[in-house]
Amino acid sequence: MKSLEDLKKMREEALKRVEMREGDKDYRVVVGMATCGIAAGARPVLNRLVEETAEKSYNCTITQTGCIGMCVYEPIVEVYGKDGEHTTYVHVNPEKASEILAEHIGKGHVIDEYTVNAVQNQGV
Amino acid sequence: MYRTNVLCCAGTGCTASNSQQIYDNFNEALKKYGLEDEVKVIKTGCFGLCQKGPIVAVYPDKVFYNHVTPEDVEKIVSEHLYKGRVVKELEMTDEDLLTKETIYDIDKIKFYEKQQRIALRNCGKINPEDIYEYIAVDGYEALGKVLTSMTPQEVIDVMKASGLRGRGGAGFPTGVKWQFEKDQPGDEKYVICNADEGDPGAFMDRSILEGDPNAIIEGMAIMAYAVGAHLGYIYIRAEYPIAVNRLRIAINQARELGLLGKNIFGTGFDFDIDVRLGAGAFVCGEETALIASIEGKRGMPNPKPPFPAVAGVWGKPTSINNVETIANVPQILLKGAEWYSSIGTEKSKGTKVFALGGKIKNTGLVEVPMGTTLREIIYEIGGGCPNNKEFKAVQTGGPSGGCLTEKELDTPIDYDNLIKAGSMMGSGGMIVLDEDNCMVDVARFYMEFIVDESCGKCTPCRVGTKRLLEMLTKITKGEGTLEMLDEMEQLCYEIRNTALCGLGQTAPNPILSTLSHFRDEYIAHIVDKKCPAGVCKDLLTYSIDPDKCKKCSMCARGCPVQAISGVPGKEPYVIDTTKCIKCGACMSACRFGAVTRG
């Protein structure tokens, strides 16, 4: 390292290692990862979320949780905003996960057709 | 790309309860569950909650597990990391530590709420063996800024304006110290980090070195630039193997990245660090003795002046600072003097780390702004005395300090207030005493320590402290006289005024402060031949109240020397005081409160 510039580059690179330990993000994205979720394909969804968030620096943390109690809708992804508002996406696959990140986290637009309410209404 | 970080505490406390095995088990279990590419296990420094250790924290979930055993690891992996279900039974649930018992979130821990972590900011947050993690949290940015955009005098001016005072005990303004050295002529100058930490009960410096060694390297480099030095020594006791090892790793990594060595940041500034191990004598923490020890001489103090800033190691100008002092330096240069001086009291700026110990629920390491009261630390952070015992006093400043009582609990802590109250800041040991502690015995404990540690160079300390110890011992045996109290006091003042170094000069403090706050306890030992707290064995007698005795024989069965006789169900039991060795077993054995101690 020979200059401040080098240090800055190194820090940007290194930041990825510790970023998740810093609290304050705008959104918290939670994946249901109990047995039912894993069986329904939650793991690839989780991996896609983690990779893309790191790559595109979305302003969110990705965590997992246990059974949400709506096993028929797994894989389930919940998005919590800063003000406590909360959206539940159901039957998520890796492609939908990317869309959710781009639209909801990136632009703040909820994708209505993937939410539990939309899917439930369809069923009726 | 990892989705989860598991932070295992690798501080001395948790390592002693097998956290290395926990770390290894995590790696193994993650492989077994195919999670090794998703979850990363990281060793980190002390969280300050050693009593709850071993500690494991999971991010970004912010879940805090305590008292984790190596056997628990598989469960955390299979349940939490694999299925996302927090392992409730291992979660920290202590109501004294959490604000809301149902929310398990590191940020909600009461223990940290009143704290402000500057010196400890990275402890428990980053991996101390990975310099990149330090760099990620703005590490070496202050050094870069200083070397590329500030003159040495500008650095010193910032330090002066920040108001930082030495955390090693005396509280000397750090910027002023650096100025003295900078103003000395000559090119050969040195800086020293004092990591001797000899105060029994103190472990702040060890935790900083274990948890954030790069902060010390960066701080020393800034210090060296300011005063014009090119070599620094870290003097650390060999009893701190984990800290020594992490320091060495950090120094090597810094050299590899060119953050130590020649031409740092391409500015032409050269600096390197040499680690020197001490044998762990208390007096070697005194700066002139420490310098002698670095030079390979016997660690004995020398008269000042000349001060180290004029003639220090190898007779050359030297600045010596404590670990915690140095840990504050990068933050001050990064965030500015104004920021730092906005924290704390008028004459004591910033924060202070305390090692909380003794009769307190949450023993551990805490960092609070200067001006926090003792009550806040002891009750709000420390949770008060366990088992509903009554608080009696708090000892600060170790063998150089004194005891403070209930009356002083609302005193805002800073250098000057503690001295006014008859104690001192010292290095930050804080030992809470309750009704079961005998103050004469406490004074005796510190005097015994001093007699062991006195280097013997000057008479007042070598002979005087021995005389003090003899008198204290007599008092604890019931052989004291009231004249002794005056004699002790007299001798205390003489030693204070005539001893060569700080060790002797401050050695009388524990006696003087207990004499002033707890004279009645001394008198009880001398006149009534009683130890009110029931500690001094020679003054205790055990006896059985025949009216309360239910003749159950439990006491007699537990007595190691068969000093108790009686007939079960028929005759009350009695203790033969000539045989009794005062072990107290009968008192705990009796379920009817028939055994008394007086």
Ligand SMILES: Cc1cc2nc3c(=O)[nH]c(=O)nc-3n(C[C@H](O)[C@H](O)[C@H](O)COP(=O)(O)O)c2cc1C
């Ligand atoms: C007997 C004795 C023991 C000391 N032990 C230590 C110690 O362990 N660590 C320390 O930093 N300072 C210790 N000091 C204080 C040092 O002499 C010196 O004042 C200090 O390292 C200066 O650094 P500071 O200005 O950053 O506090 C001790 C002083 C005396 C008299």
Ligand code: SF4
């Ligand atoms: S005061 Fe005690 S420790 Fe200090 S020089 Fe004298 S004998 Fe040695």
Ligand code: SF4
């Ligand atoms: S244990 Fe208590 S009650 Fe029983 S014999 Fe001893 S003194 Fe009496």
Ligand code: SF4
């Ligand atoms: S104090 Fe110990 S030695 Fe004395 S009578 Fe009780 S059990 Fe026996």
Ligand code: FES
């Ligand atoms: S050593 Fe683990 S919390 Fe202090």
